[in-house]
Amino acid sequence: MKQASYDIVIVGGGLVGASMALALAGIAQRYDLSIAIIDAAKAEDSTPTAAGDLDGRATALALGSRNLLDSIGVWADLASQAQPIMDIDVSDQGKPFGAKMHAQEMDQEALGYVLQNQHMGQVFWQQLTQHCDAQVAIIDQAQVLQVDNARQDSKLVYERTLEGQAEPEKVEITCQLVIMADGGRSSLRESLGMFNHQQSYDQVAVVVNVALDKDHQGLACERFTAKGPMAVLPLLPDVTSANSNAHNQHRAAIVWTQPQERETELAAMDDATLLAELQNQIGFRMGEFRALGERQVYPLSLSVAKEQARQGLAVIGNAAHTLHPIAGQGFNLALRGAFALAEQVHMACKDQAPLGDLAYLQQFVDASSGDQKRTVGASDQIMKLFSSRDKSLTLGRQLGLLAIQNMPLAKTVFTRSAMGLDRPLANVLAVPKAAPQTTEGGAS
Ligand SMILES: Cc1cc2nc3c(=O)[nH]c(=O)nc-3n(C[C@H](O)[C@H](O)[C@H](O)COP(=O)(O)OP(=O)(O)OC[C@H]3O[C@@H](n4cnc5c(N)ncnc54)[C@H](O)[C@@H]3O)c2cc1C
Structure with a gap:
């Protein structure tokens, strides 16, 4: 089996995995780190086709998320969309x-x-390929089969079949930190025994x-x-x-x-x-x-992973939590989590500590768990309150709306919280703005 090594490997290049790579790119440039992002899909599949027409899912981005993306220099390219x-x-x-x-x-x-999700994904991938290829290697059409964090370094194995190849290529990667952003049906997280609390709606x-x-x-x-x-x-x-x-x-x-x-x-x-x-x-x-x-x-469904970090391993995005879309908070919450993790990687670099050190990863979990509890809990409560026809709940709901409408302070606090403005920005670095180059690189 072929061997490769990176400092950090992100499994999953959906909206959350791609934003994680962008949040880390500036830190990687400052501290000379190599990052790989691996996805089962073909990289061009994130290019929009009908996104401008009537098809394609959209995401409500909170103002706080706009500010996070702005802090790494990505918002400027998203703003026109x-x-x-x-x-x-x-x-x-x-x-x-x-x-x-x-x-x-x-x-x-x-x-x-x-x-629109396709537009957002396209901008994230363009930023990665055009500006970050010295820091972030993109490994597409590759299925991660196994993750192992039991040793000093973490290891993972992926399989990749490229056009014209008879046999799939298997590669073992050694790294300091694996970040799992492989979505709501994360079989890798489950194979590691990091189970979910899941409840169908x-x-x-x-x-x-x-x-x-x-x-x-x-x-x-x-x-x-x-x-x-x-x-x-x-x-x-x-x-x-x-x-x-x-x-x-x-x-x-x-x-x-x-x-x-x-x-x-x-x-x-x-x-x-x-x-x-x-x-x-x-x-x-x-x-x-x-x-x-x-x-x-x-x-x-509502799900929250019971364990979101181990030595050399962290879980983010839908792999860590899925929530009801009623309040449009899933990606916003995941983005705050990705930035909280990037902040801890930054801290570990400053302290010259191993990137997979559990003490730093635990701080990411501690910083994110209160936010997760509040956001997942609020989406769940809003869904229950607003789906019910029970007379007392209907009355409570009406009184709540009346209060929000007529109490300027309550309305301001409620709205600022929903906009994600009640939290400080994470301490990360801007995406490097290098000249456009190729999409492969960084493997050793
Ligand atoms: C109807 C609906 C509306 C929503 N609206 C909003 C909204 O308005 N605002 C908001 O903030 N959030 C919203 N959300 C939530 C938001 O869409 C999700 O939080 C977000 O898309 C999760 O992205 P992700 O990258 O974690 O997961 P995914 O998008 O599932 O990405 C996972 C990636 O991992 C890859 N992968 C999986 N397994 C492997 C493997 N073994 N090897 C390699 N690659 C692998 C997959 O190919 C995929 O690209 C909504 C959700 C729904 C369902």
């Missing part, structure tokens, strides 16, 4: 009280931003983009109805010539929570019926829904 959220309208169908939040009254340029999220008949003006809506909560996020118009047609001018992304027993029905429902159901849930506060993109239906 980001739709600012100027106003948020929270309403409860058939009930008198709701809450409204405005960027202006919070003295912010926006309450958050909406980015018996719900699915219907995710679909719609064309609107008018400009949404940066309005985001959260609507609670007897049929399940729905979030509608404003999207930027698609201005690329390849995709320019009437449907792409005014667009919004919908996430609608539904009982699991409707999964098959919703996947098979014709567009006109689904369009009418969606419009009926939200009303016309964002205008008339004219057309639908491709829909996706995701099963929903």
Whole structure:
């Protein structure tokens, strides 16, 4: 078997693994570290194809996440793809009280931003390939089969079959630290006995983009109805010539929570019926829904890994926690976790300590666990509160919305926390801005 060695290996190049690599790139440049990021998919697959049209999932990025990405110099390349959220309208169908939040009254340029996942992924990968290739080696189309942190150094084995090769190539990597960002079904974490506390919501999220008949003006809506909560996020118009047609001018992304027993029905429902159901849930506060993109239906569950670090090993992103998408916090939480881990790597470098030293990794866990408990707990409580038709809970919900709307201090504290502005920035370094080069490098 071939051998290679790096200082840090990130398993999984999804949104979280790629942001982890970017958060570490500046530190790697300062302290001469080598990093590899390994993903089972082909690197070009993260290039957007129909992202500008009506297809593709979107993420609501909190202002605090924007600030983190800005602190490493990545936001400048994302900004042109980001739709600012100027106003948020929270309403409860058939009930008198709701809450409204405005960027202006919070003295912010926006309450958050909406980015299509494909655009975000493409910018992250461009940054890695164009600016960080001296620090970060990209190993794509490679499946990590095994991770072992029992020895002084961590080891992992990956298998890779490239075009024209009869036999898959197996490589063993030795490194100081393995970061597992391999997603919600992390079989590697489970193979190490780092188990999850998992609870199914018996719900699915219907995710679909719609064309609107008018400009949404940066309005985001959260609507609670007897049929399940729905979030509608404003999207930027698609201005690329390849995709320019009437449907792409005014667009919004919908996430609608539904009982699991409707999964098959919703996947098979014709567009006109689904369009009418969606419009009926939200009303016309964002205008008339004219057309639908491709829909996706995701099963929903809550999970938190009981153990998120060992000597030479740390777990981040969906591999560490999955939460209900109702409050749009999963990626935001994961990004804060990735930066908290990068901060500890930075500390270890300054102290000339081994990067896999459990004392530093434990500090990452301690720094993240309170945030995880609060964010996962809040998403879970909001989901339960706003999915219930129980009379006392409905009354509590209405009183809560009334209080948020009428108490400026409570509203400010609530909104600042949801925007991720109640935490200090992590101590990391900016992504190096080198001249563009090739995508491979760093192996020894
Ligand atoms: C409907 C919905 C709406 C959401 N909306 C929001 C929102 O508005 N705001 C927000 O903050 N969050 C949101 N989220 C959450 C957010 O999407 C996730 O937190 C985020 O995508 C997790 O990314 P990840 O990189 O951890 O995992 P993944 O995206 O699953 O990436 C894992 C990667 O690891 C690779 N991989 C896996 N196993 C291996 C292996 N053995 N070897 C090599 N590679 C491997 C895979 O190929 C993949 O690329 C939403 C989630 C859902 C379901």
